Amino acid sequence: MTGRITGIAGPTVTVDLKGLRLYEIVLVGRSGLTGEVVRLERERAVVQVYEDTRGLAVGEPVRGTTRMLTAQLGPGLLSGMFDGLQRPLEKLLERDGPFISGGSSASLLDSPREWRFTTDKRQGDRVLSGDIIGRVEEGAFHHLVTAPRDGEIAAMTAGSYSVCRVVGNYVDGTPISVCQEWPVRRPRPCLRKLSPTEPLVTGQRVVDFLYPLARGGTAIIPGGFGTGKTILEQSVAKFSDVDLVVYVGCGERGNEMAELLEEFAGLHDPWTSRRLMERTIVVANTSNMPVAAREASIYTAVTMAEYFRDMGYHVLLLADSISRWAEALREISSSLEEMPGEEGYPTYLASRMAGFMERAGVVENMNGTIGSLSMILSVSPPGGDFTEPVTQACLRTAGAFLMLDASLAHRRHFPAVNWFQSYSLYEQTMEQHFSRSVAAGWSEARQRCRTLLQREEALREVAEIVGLEGMQEKDRLILHSAERIRLEFLCQNAYSEDAFSAPAQIMAMIEAILADYDRLEACLAGGDTLEVALRKGGSEHASQ
Amino acid sequence: MRLSEHAYRTVSSIRGPLIFLDRVREVRFGEVVRIIPPEGKPLEGEVIKIDGDTVLVQVMGETRGLDTASTVIFSDAVKRAPLSVEVVGRVFSGSFAPLDNEPPYIPERWGAISGAPINPVARARPQDFIETGFSTIDALNTLVRGQKLPIFSCAGLPAKEMAAGILKNARLAGGGRFVVVFVALGLTHHEYSYYMEVLAGMQGGFAAFINRAGEPVIERLLAPRFGLAVAEYLAFCHGMDVLVLITDMTNYCDALREVSTAREELPGRRGYPGYLYSDLSSLYERAGRIRGLAGSVTMLPVVTMPEDDITHPIPDLTGYITEGQIVLSRELHQQGIFPPVDVLPSLSRLMQQGIGEGRTRSDHRQLANRLYRHYARGRDLRRLEAIVGRDGLSGQDRQMLDFADVFELELVHQGGTRRTVSESLDTGLALMQRFALEG
Numbered sequence: 016m017t018g019r020i021t022g023i024a025g026p027t028v029t030v031d032l033k034g035l036r037l038y039e040i041v042l043v044g045r046s047g048l049t050g051e052v053v054r055l056e057r058e059r060a061v062v063q064v065y066e067d068t069r070g071l072a073v074g075e076p077v078r079g080t081t082r083m084l085t086a087q088l089g090p091g092l093l094s095g096m097f098d099g100l101q102r103p104l105e106k107l108l109e110r111d112g113p114f115i116s117g118g119s120s121a122s123l124l125d126s127p128r129e130w131r132f133t134t135d136k137r138q139g140d141r142v143l144s145g146d147i148i149g150r151v152e153e154g155a156f157h158h159l160v161t162a163p164r165d166g167e168i169a170a171m172t173a174g175s176y177s178v179c180r181v182v183g184n185y186v187d188g189t190p191i192s193v194c195q196e197w198p199v200r201r202p203r204p205c206l207r208k209l210s211p212t213e214p215l216v217t218g219q220r221v222v223d224f225l226y227p228l229a230r231g232g233t234a235i236i237p238g239g240f241g242t243g244k245t246i247l248e249q250s251v252a253k254f255s256d257v258d259l260v261v262y263v264g265c266g267e268r269g270n271e272m273a274e275l276l277e278e279f280a281g282l283h284d285p286w287t288s289r290r291l292m293e294r295t296i297v298v299a300n301t302s303n304m305p306v307a308a309r310e311a312s313i314y315t316a317v318t319m320a321e322y323f324r325d326m327g328y329h330v331l332l333l334a335d336s337i338s339r340w341a342e343a344l345r346e347i348s349s350s351l352e353e354m355p356g357e358e359g360y361p362t363y364l365a366s367r368m369a370g371f372m373e374r375a376g377v378v379e380n381m382n383g384t385i386g387s388l389s390m391i392l393s394v395s396p397p398g399g400d401f402t403e404p405v406t407q408a409c410l411r412t413a414g415a416f417l418m419l420d421a422s423l424a425h426r427r428h429f430p431a432v433n434w435f436q437s438y439s440l441y442e443q444t445m446e447q448h449f450s451r452s453v454a455a456g457w458s459e460a461r462q463r464c465r466t467l468l469q470r471e472e473a474l475r476e477v478a479e480i481v482g483l484e485g486m487q488e489k490d491r492l493i494l495h496s497a498e499r500i501r502l503e504f505l506c507q508n509a510y511s512e513d514a515f516s517a518p519a520q521i522m523a524m525i526e527a528i529l530a531d532y533d534r535l536e537a538c539l540a541g542g543d544t545l546e547v548a549l550r551k552g553g554s555e556h557a558s559q
Numbered sequence: 560m561r562l563s564e565h566a567y568r569t570v571s572s573i574r575g576p577l578i579f580l581d582r583v584r585e586v587r588f589g590e591v592v593r594i595i596p597p598e599g600k601p602l603e604g605e606v607i608k609i610d611g612d613t614v615l616v617q618v619m620g621e622t623r624g625l626d627t628a629s630t631v632i633f634s635d636a637v638k639r640a641p642l643s644v645e646v647v648g649r650v651f652s653g654s655f656a657p658l659d660n661e662p663p664y665i666p667e668r669w670g671a672i673s674g675a676p677i678n679p680v681a682r683a684r685p686q687d688f689i690e691t692g693f694s695t696i697d698a699l700n701t702l703v704r705g706q707k708l709p710i711f712s713c714a715g716l717p718a719k720e721m722a723a724g725i726l727k728n729a730r731l732a733g734g735g736r737f738v739v740v741f742v743a744l745g746l747t748h749h750e751y752s753y754y755m756e757v758l759a760g761m762q763g764g765f766a767a768f769i770n771r772a773g774e775p776v777i778e779r780l781l782a783p784r785f786g787l788a789v790a791e792y793l794a795f796c797h798g799m800d801v802l803v804l805i806t807d808m809t810n811y812c813d814a815l816r817e818v819s820t821a822r823e824e825l826p827g828r829r830g831y832p833g834y835l836y837s838d839l840s841s842l843y844e845r846a847g848r849i850r851g852l853a854g855s856v857t858m859l860p861v862v863t864m865p866e867d868d869i870t871h872p873i874p875d876l877t878g879y880i881t882e883g884q885i886v887l888s889r890e891l892h893q894q895g896i897f898p899p900v901d902v903l904p905s906l907s908r909l910m911q912q913g914i915g916e917g918r919t920r921s922d923h924r925q926l927a928n929r930l931y932r933h934y935a936r937g938r939d940l941r942r943l944e945a946i947v948g949r950d951g952l953s954g955q956d957r958q959m960l961d962f963a964d965v966f967e968l969e970l971v972h973q974g975g976t977r978r979t980v981s982e983s984l985d986t987g988l989a990l991m992q993r994f995a996l997e998g
Contacts, residue, residue: 022610023588029610069589069673070637073609096680104680113681113795113849114674240878241906264679266836269844270705270882270909273682299679302840302880345833349825359825359833395879397828398870425903426935427928479943482951510911 018077020044021059026307027350028062030077035060038083038200043068044075046118049100051084051307053351063347065100065308066117082196086315087123088322089178089194090130090151090158093259094292095123096276099300099312101319115304124194129175132160132182132193140168145204145325145381149173149182151193154293159326161382163195199314203321205378211414212377214445215331215389218254218285218515219247221432221505224461224525227445228415230257230329231377231387234439235337235409238419238431239399245271246509247419247430248335248393252295253279254515256286257389258328261296263316266309266339269301285515302339310343317374320388327384331391332375338395341368341405357404365408372412415439428506434468453518460525464500467532471497489536491545496532504528565633571613573625575821576777578604578616580631586614589637594618595630603654604631605638607822617818619654620775638673638781640788641666644797646766647738650755653770653778655785672784674791674845683848685882686912688919689857692728692977693721694970695900696907698984699927700885703913704731704800705848707858709808711874711886713867718887719750721898722804722861723757728977729802732918736763737802737857738793742786743769744779745810754806779814787845787856794854801854803846806861812839812873828872836876843880869904883907896972903935919980922988930966930987933996937963962994 018032020043028043028050035041035052041062043050048068054061062077086101096104098115106121134149142148142162148171151158171183171191181190197203211229228234238244245267252260264272275297282291296319300312313334320330334340341364348361356362377387392413396403399421410416416438423431439445449457470493478486478494486494504524507513516524538548569581578594586606594602594616602622608615616631640655645664652658685705690697702708712718729737739761743751751771758765766789768782783805790801805811812831819832827833846858860881864874867889878884883906891899914923937959944952944960952960970986978986 022608024608024610067673067675069671070587072585072587072590073611074585104678108678108681111678113678113852115676115678240875241883241904266840268880268882269677269679269682270685270847272679273684274912276680277684301676301679301844302837303676303844306834306837339836342833342836346837349833355825359827397872398875400870427931479946482947482953484951484953 016079020071020073020075020077023068023071023073025350026064026068026305026347028064028068028071029059030062031059032077032079033058035079036081040080040082040084042078042080044071044077044118047078047120048117049120051311053347061351063307064305065311066305083198084200084311084314085196086199086318086322087178087194088197088319089123089192090153091123091126091128091178092296092319092322093153093156094295096297096299097315098304099298099308099310099315101298101315104299124179127177129177130158130193131174132176133173134160134171134182136168136171136183138168138170142166142168143381147326147382148191149193155287155289156293157326160193161195161325163191164189197318197322199311199318202374203318203325205325205380206383207379209377209379209385211387211441212444212448213387214441214448216256216518217251218517219250219430220507220516220521220524221430221434222251222417223516223518224521225434225465226415226417226432226437226439227441227449228389228391228439229441229445230389231375232414232441233372233375233390233392233412234415234417235392235394235406235413236417236419237394237396237401237406237409238424239396239421242399242419242421242424242431243429244393244395244419245335247417247432248333248391249275249278250430250509250514251391252331252333253282253291254285255331257331259294259296259320259323259330261298261316261320261330261332263313263332263334264297264299264301265312265334265336266300266302266343267335269303272297272299272301306343306346310340310347313337313340313371317371317388321374324378324386324388325380325382325384327380327382327386329387329389331389334390334392336395337368337392337409338405341408360404364404365411368408369412372409414441428501429509430507432505434465434505435472449518454522456526457522460522460529463529464504464525467493467497467500488539488545492532492535492539495545495549496528496535499528499531500525565635567631567633568628570627570629570631573622573627576618576622576818577821578618578625578629578631580614580616582612583614583633584612586633587635587637591634591636591638592616593632593634594625595632596625597628599624617777617822619777619781637671639669640672640785642670642789642792642796643667644793646789647764647793648766650767650769651785653744653768653774653782653785655768655781658769670788670792672781672788673841674784674788676844677847677849681849683850684912685848685855685909686918688732688913688980690728690730690732690980691725692979693724693898693900694973694978694983694986695898695902695905696725696885697919697978697980698923698970698987699902699931700883700905700907701910701913701919702857702907703909704857705846705855706883706907706909707843707846707860707881708907709860709862709877709881709884711869711878711884712861712863713887713889714863716887716889716892716899717897718861718863719753719806721887722806722859723754724898724975725859726757726761726802726804731800735800738763738799739765740786740790740793740801740803741765741767742783742803742805743767743771744782744805744807745770745772745814746806747772776814776817779811780818783811783842787842790856791845794856795849795852798853801856803856803858804861805842805858807863808839808860808877809863809865809873831872835872836879839876840880843877882909891967891971894967896967897974898971900971902931902971903938920984923980923984926984926987926991929991929996930970933959933962933991933994934966937961937966958994962990962996965990965993
């Protein structure tokens with residue numbers, strides 16, 4: 016079925032093809048650029064093209080494909096690097112050279128690599144959609160193959176297969192392979208959703224101790240430029256206690272992606288000591304790559320994440336940054352001449368965002384396993400102003416808000432998470448969990464730590480007026496201890512050994528500071544000045 | 560491919576820089592057209608929208624005097640740049656017309672001016688130190704090959720002297736020189752002649768694309784793309800290290816706003832179009848290195864912050880795309896300090912890889928961190944000093960105040976002298992020793 020291009024305005028192309036369905040993929044022009052139908056009218060359809068439309072001419076052919084935008088799901092995804100449409104970037108590099116040109120297609124299915132497939136299903140077995148029908152060893156990773164739909168198996172053979180080969184079929188003749196396709200904009204089904212109860216340990220002290228995250232939860236990291244969003248996201252990607260990480264570079268810097276790849280290739284997962292890249296999938300749609308593909312990139316990523324969740328794994332999706340996705344949505348909406356909402360964003364920004372974030376969660380899968388998908392999204396508010404629409408839309412659904420503070424960043428306090436404005440809705444549940452699993456004193460230590468920081472804030476104003484010299488000894492002790500908490504505990508250098516702290520280490524560190532506080536307080540009660548008390552303990556430290 | 564040029568005389572309306580044509584067939588999006596008025600010089604234009612047989616053309620240049628009887632010739636090609644190493648040593652206008660009275664060269668090939676995005680896996684991580692001769696950059700906010708590092712200036716600050724200083728003094732690790740691509744956007748004649756004098760003294764060679772304040776606004780959108788197409792070609796086809804200086808990006812963004820408004824697009828923050836971020840990144844992201852290839856494109860855009868406001872959309876979006884920023888301060892300038900770089904908000908994101916043993920010096924990282932921290936502390940205390948007075952501060956605090964002053968006078972200030980990175984670090988080390996400061 017072919018038609019012709021009748022109009023072009025930026026990435027939006029009008030075609031005279033009939034019989035298309037909404038969100039169907041069409042191939043546009045002689046070079047076959049990928050596009051998605053976004054509007055249908057009686058005589059024509061409007062197509063959103065995922066690639067640069069420059070040079071496209073009116074009258075060039077357009078072809079429908081009858082399928083939606085899908086992701087290929089199967090062995091070979093791990094350690095992979097894809098663009099927003101899931102084209103393997105290594106493959107594109109091999110084929111087209113260092114620059115990405117329009118119209119090239121490549122997919123996971125092109126890979127000639129063979130996988131050992133084992134199965135315990137045989138002829139006559141009835142399977143339901145999502146049931147485990149076999150497994151593939153992908154490095155050290157157990158890759159489970161799930162049934163694409165309900166049915167009775169006619170044949171199934173173990174052996175070595177490339178991803179596109181048929182390993183068996185249903186009685187009605189439908190083939191089964193180790194790879195399946197899924198439309199990216201539709202959430203993958205599960206039996207039911209559960210409440211998050213387990214912590215997502217990130218190795219970042221300020222997060223795990225003050226604003227703990229949950230497996231299956233969502234968090235946003237808003238911050239102006241230079242506040243360390245990307246470094247924090249990357250640290251979390253390196254050290255989180257999860258089985259698998261999907262990292263989306265959505266409209267960000269190309270050099271940053273190169274840095275991430277190089278660094279991850281040399282690092283090991285602190286929990287399993289396997290190579291970090293073996294548990295990572297990267298989706299990179301940098302800021303100069305086509306805007307429409309940037310919009311699709313987060314859906315491609317979340318679909319891959321859900322696929323692994325369905326095997327009963329704990330998956331973490333990191334997106335840097337969701338603001339660039341929202342901007343892509345705005346650009347597309349404006350080229351479709353839709354009525355704008357706040358600051359030009361379409362009015363459906365909040366509902367699309369909520370729809371995306373709801374794909375996170377702890378679930379009981381169709382095959383009975385329990386898996387989780389957690390999300391940490393960075394937000395880049397213009398001018399560092401958190402009242403803008405994207406931050407506000409995120410806040411409605413996010414379970415944790417880790418606000419990055421420009422003034423902390425300017426003082427080189429990293430991670431620059433503000434400890435007054437940030438919050439986590441999971442703190443109650445996680446506090447109980449850590450009290451049970453790490454130390455009984457966890458929640459008390461947390462409370463004391465927060466009190467010290469709050470009192471420091473109040474005292475700091477006084478100190479500015481009367482000077483440190485004019486203050487009471489016990490107030491100076493609070494300032495002294497709070498400073499230690501800030502500099503030794505909350506600060507964490509991402510480029511050193513200190514970049515990762517396990518919960519037990521976190522507890523030991525904070526307890527040492529609090530114990531020192533108690534000792535000094537006792538000395539002051541005995542009539543010592545702070546200087547004398549400090550000297551007594553011999554616990555002088557580098558407070559600079 | 561069409562076999563012949565298509566010419567039409569079906570202009571239905573002209574609105575500012577936009578021409579509407581009817582009954583046009585098989586036109587390309589982004590196609591270059593020539594507009595020939597009954598009288599006067601021909602103009603160039605670009606197809607920006609097609610709806611059936613109605614075509615919207617954006618005219619490059621002055622549209623005064625155009626009328627609906629004009630002939631429009633369609634070229635069947637998108638805007639391309641003639642590429643050749645002979646571009647080095649030449650001066651062009653914003654639309655790639657020679658300004659130096661030399662004849663045009665024969666291109667080795669033609670390249671689309673908008674370029675194509677570099678595949679992220681093809682990128683090589685920028686990590687080779689560049690010595691700029693300024694302590695505030697070399698020691699504290701190190702620039703590396705393939706980085707994009709803007710200078711955030713304010714009206715009246717010596718950004719051009721600083722940019723010129725970098726052009727003159729920048730050396731690669733082995734002492735090698737850069738080829739400079741200079742893109743001037745909306746410069747006054749005064750600034751233009753200053754830069755041309757600097758460029759004339761460049762040893763490594765340069766190519767310049769000049770659009771002055773009185774020249775067509777639309778050329779400001781083209782000139783950086785020509786410049787970058789040339790830079791990419793020299794870097795990745797001829798293995799050269801190219802330094803691209805674009806000044807002033809604020810004029811670029813204003814031109815984009817002007818054109819966007821003429822197209823009746825929906826305005827975003829402060830009237831700039833919603834796609835300003837994507838548009839800026841289509842320029843900035845062309846900096847970089849490619850694995851397995853020798854050359855590099857390093858970019859130094861100059862941004863004048865309107866109202867000295869770093870949260871204004873232009874510096875804000877620039878900062879989100881570039882790998883750091885060098886911020887100039889009015890206060891330091893008034894004290895006669897040159898370059899007046901405010902170290903605290905300045906940042907180089909790629910510094911970590913470019914410094915240390917084997918690149919600069921093994922003590923570089925630690926020294927830079929300490930200098931930064933002490934200076935930041937001194938600056939904090941200045942505010943306190945304003946409230947409680949110098950006498951209200953402890954002896955240690957008074958010392959930090961002095962440190963901040965001396966830091967500005969001796970490390971930041973260097974006038975016209977070029978310092979090697981070792982000299983910069985030694986200056987810093989001497990400061991630390993004088994104040995007996997440890998970690």
